[in-house]
Amino acid sequence: MDSRMVESYACGRWHRATDEGRAVISPVDGAEVARVSSTGLDVAAMAAYGRETGGPALAALTFHERAAALKALGLTLMAGKAEFYAESARTGATERDSAVDIDGGFGTLLSYASKAKRELPNDVIHLDGPVEQLGKKGTFVARHVHTSRRGVAVQINAYNFPVWGFLEKLAPAFIAGVPTIVKPATQTAYLTELVFRRIIESGLLPEGSVQLLCGDPAPLLDALGGQDSVAFTGSAHTAATLRAHPAIVANSVHFTAEADSLNASVLGAGVTTDAPEFELYVKQLTTEMTVKAGQKCTAIRRALVPEPMVDAVIEAARARLDRVVVGAPGAEGVTMGPVVSLSQRTDVLAAVDKLRGAADLVVGDPDRVAVVGGDAETGAYLPPMLLRSTDPEAPEVHEIEAFGPVATVIGYRDTAHAVELIARGGGSLVASLVTADPQLAREVLLGIAPYHGRLLVLNAEDARESTGHGSPLPVLVHGGPGRAGGGEELGGIRGVLHHMQRTAIQGTPEVLAAATGQWVTGAPRTEGAEHPFRKSLAELRLGDTIVGGPRTVTLADIGHFADFTGDTFYAHTDPEAAAANPLFGGIVAHGYLVVSLAAGLFVDPAPGPVLANFGVDSLRFLTPVRADDALTVTLTAKQITPRSGADYGEVRWDAVVTNQDGAPVATYDVLTLVAKTRDGGEA
Ligand code: NDP
Numbered sequence: 001m002d003s004r005m006v007e008s009y010a011c012g013r014w015h016r017a018t019d020e021g022r023a024v025i026s027p028v029d030g031a032e033v034a035r036v037s038s039t040g041l042d043v044a045a046m047a048a049y050g051r052e053t054g055g056p057a058l059a060a061l062t063f064h065e066r067a068a069a070l071k072a073l074g075l076t077l078m079a080g081k082a083e084f085y086a087e088s089a090r091t092g093a094t095e096r097d098s099a100v101d102i103d104g105g106f107g108t109l110l111s112y113a114s115k116a117k118r119e120l121p122n123d124v125i126h127l128d129g130p131v132e133q134l135g136k137k138g139t140f141v142a143r144h145v146h147t148s149r150r151g152v153a154v155q156i157n158a159y160n161f162p163v164w165g166f167l168e169k170l171a172p173a174f175i176a177g178v179p180t181i182v183k184p185a186t187q188t189a190y191l192t193e194l195v196f197r198r199i200i201e202s203g204l205l206p207e208g209s210v211q212l213l214c215g216d217p218a219p220l221l222d223a224l225g226g227q228d229s230v231a232f233t234g235s236a237h238t239a240a241t242l243r244a245h246p247a248i249v250a251n252s253v254h255f256t257a258e259a260d261s262l263n264a265s266v267l268g269a270g271v272t273t274d275a276p277e278f279e280l281y282v283k284q285l286t287t288e289m290t291v292k293a294g295q296k297c298t299a300i301r302r303a304l305v306p307e308p309m310v311d312a313v314i315e316a317a318r319a320r321l322d323r324v325v326v327g328a329p330g331a332e333g334v335t336m337g338p339v340v341s342l343s344q345r346t347d348v349l350a351a352v353d354k355l356r357g358a359a360d361l362v363v364g365d366p367d368r369v370a371v372v373g374g375d376a377e378t379g380a381y382l383p384p385m386l387l388r389s390t391d392p393e394a395p396e397v398h399e400i401e402a403f404g405p406v407a408t409v410i411g412y413r414d415t416a417h418a419v420e421l422i423a424r425g426g427g428s429l430v431a432s433l434v435t436a437d438p439q440l441a442r443e444v445l446l447g448i449a450p451y452h453g454r455l456l457v458l459n460a461e462d463a464r465e466s467t468g469h470g471s472p473l474p475v476l477v478h479g480g481p482g483r484a485g486g487g488e489e490l491g492g493i494r495g496v497l498h499h500m501q502r503t504a505i506q507g508t509p510e511v512l513a514a515a516t517g518q519w520v521t522g523a524p525r526t527e528g529a530e531h532p533f534r535k536s537l538a539e540l541r542l543g544d545t546i547v548g549g550p551r552t553v554t555l556a557d558i559g560h561f562a563d564f565t566g567d568t569f570y571a572h573t574d575p576e577a578a579a580a581n582p583l584f585g586g587i588v589a590h591g592y593l594v595v596s597l598a599a600g601l602f603v604d605p606a607p608g609p610v611l612a613n614f615g616v617d618s619l620r621f622l623t624p625v626r627a628d629d630a631l632t633v634t635l636t637a638k639q640i641t642p643r644s645g646a647d648y649g650e651v652r653w654d655a656v657v658t659n660q661d662g663a664p665v666a667t668y669d670v671l672t673l674v675a676k677t678r679d680g681g682e683a
Helices: 043-059 063-079 082-089 095-119 164-176 186-202 218-222 236-243 246-250 276-294 307-321 342-355 395-399 415-423 438-451 493-497 509-516 555-565 575-580 591-602
Strands: 004-006 008-010 013-015 022-025 032-036 126-133 141-148 153-156 180-183 210-212 229-234 254-259 264-267 302-306 359-363 385-389 406-412 428-434 452-458 477-479 488-490 500-507 545-552 610-621 630-642 648-658 664-675
Touching: 004 186, 008 043, 008 186, 022 186, 032 186, 043 141, 043 180, 043 210, 043 218, 063 095, 063 164, 063 186, 082 095, 082 186, 095 164, 095 276, 095 493, 126 493, 126 509, 141 509, 153 164, 164 180, 164 186, 164 488, 164 493, 186 210, 218 246, 229 236, 236 254, 254 477, 254 488, 264 276, 264 415, 276 307, 276 406, 276 428, 276 452, 302 307, 302 415, 307 359, 307 385, 307 406, 342 385, 342 395, 342 406, 406 415, 415 438, 428 438, 438 452, 452 477, 488 493, 493 500, 500 509, 545 591, 555 591, 591 610, 591 630, 591 648, 591 664, 610 648, 630 664
Parallel strands: 004 032, 153 180, 153 229, 180 210, 229 254, 264 302, 264 428, 302 406, 385 406, 428 452
Antiparallel strands: 008 013, 008 210, 022 032, 126 141, 141 500, 359 385, 477 488, 545 630, 610 664, 630 648, 648 664
16 A cells, blocks of 8 residues: 555645655554645644634534534444554554444444433533522522533544544534544554544534644644643653643643553452452453553553462463464454554663563563564564562552553552552553452542542453443543543543533523523413413423412322322321321321322323423422322423424423422422424424
């Protein structure tokens, strides 16, 4: 295959550099694969274009519409993934490695699309937390809201995940309504560019919502302001440089970094060699060493093992590592490819040399690596290398990261010692503990959670379903404190909110309702002649209200409900015992009876636009209901969410049940599905 010039996609067109650019050499055979340069590109203009073209285009879409675009994109890319696999092999990735990057990336788009549709409103504003009542009379209230920032989300990525790396950052930013500029690492930019080309060709994302910068991002950083953000993945050194960039400091640009870390995996005390957890531990260790030739920010670098188990773990790992076949991706039997470049190979070997100051190399010899189907001279091949620490406290093993197929086994005395050693990593992305003992798990987790973004407890029970130590998941937080960069990505909707500004809005309930699109207690209610259940989604308005009751609750009602449901708890059935209850002092109605009676008071029975009741939220019983109390229910349309692609939507109703004194007895939200029109079609 010929070398090709990698282009950038900027300001609505593809840009080819005006010089020859930097050559990218394949680690498989030393052949030139691509050239990369941004010479001649008006990089600073990309930020303005994103803000002025991409931003408004995204702002015109609701969370649900953005989710639909992401879903369509994920499915389109997935259908054409064969060509990405072919290109990925040139980066040194085996098929298994490519699956993590390519399928993992497209899966992240789909996961975000589905999360956004289920967990965000069909709107452009996200509400954060409950209404805060600030004045005694309820005329002055407040609520926190999230709105999309008006800047660009710049992502600067590492070489090791040319597909997943940019999609895991793009998906949450896109859902948040913020345009993205992708800067891939030069070494693997050709694969990112290929996927990007297919994204642009699909026409599924609004123009300006994504741009690609292959080459030097420096002029772009100078153009960033307070609405922009930078999300960096790569070395701790570059992270520190970028964090201190003058424009980032001067304009308080949101900056997050995900840097390399010395992730630990602990074999729990008490696991014997014949326990299933022993094999799980060793298998996980060797898998993490060899997937992507160990070039994963989440890979295990420190294997913490009870001192008496060190020999057994090393021998079991050796048996597995001896079976690893190093060579060109796709060649017969190859299970581990090269690292990404010759210079990365040199870096890994230098790090191993430093580690050898505090550890012995016990598996793998870098001078004698059998290579299948590749060129051992011009390719960047390494064997898996396992070290055994000679001094568990030595700083080398906790500070030096060999970003390749390398891990160090460290013996620990007891659990407290293991916790203390893990903390010496200075903050990591992930740690795993292999144990079947829940109490041990709690002890270790309490000790090490403050140093980690994610923790996995693995044992025979969850192993089959476990996604593994090294896999960041779209729904879980990815990032870590300190050495790991201090940033946080993904985590489901949390990742979306990173791109939005949280603002406290203060005002009257009416203003808050209008501003947030959600009715607030104290805002006007409209009690019309027509029952709100007779109204379609198109006709219903926030504040539409029905008041039902009063309905007197009798002792017979309570007894009947107890017999009928079998809920004969003494407070509803035994006058003497109920009298002794310090909260009730006598027979009280079941909370569920109150809710059921309330439904009987507000429901309109005839067939109509209301299709179903799919649950209640935030149900609280506030005042006990006794025989002869009279209940009134007030039901108010609180939030109306049409579902895109369906002929119905969701209506959230505020329900308040009061007694004859006006005291609230129960409060909750009733959730219903309502047709968009009276005849059941789209509005
Ligand atoms: P770098 O930190 O050098 O590069 C990461 C990204 O930053 C690349 O896109 C790079 O672009 C860009 N970059 C580098 N310097 C600057 C700068 N001054 N201004 C703006 N952007 C810059 O990491 P490498 O990819 O070279 O890997 C080096 C080490 O980083 C590895 O050996 C490993 O230890 C660690 N690493 C950590 C990863 C993680 O996931 N946390 C992933 C990969 C590596 P360009 O490629 O064009 O130079």
